[in-house]
Amino acid sequence: MALANLGAMLPPWKSATLSPDSIQRRIFWVGNALAIGLLSATQFPEWRNLLFFVPAMTLWFAFVAFKWTNHIKINGRVYAMDASDRRPDRPPALAPDTDEQ
Secondary structure, eight states: HHHHHHHHSSSOOOOOOOHHHHHHHHHHHHHHHHHHHHHHHHHHSGGGGHHHHHHHHHHHHHHHHHOOOOOOOTTTEOOOOSSSOOOOOOOTOOOOOOOOO
């Protein structure tokens, strides 16, 4: 969980096609999904605990993403509590400059 959040704050690679915001968003959601899966595995014999645990953790991660980040993007629109987090994605870090003449 902590690694997912760290990777979401500091993207570990640069891309010519993906923006840093898109990379951070993907790391956040994949990392948190893995965290939920691994933590769920600890409850395997008591599967009834998962009926509470999985929805609670999913709602918590969605709340964190909505309140403090720009990691909720649906159909090209960013959903966030703070207006400054609703900005459009930055351009890809390794994209060629279009201003060259």
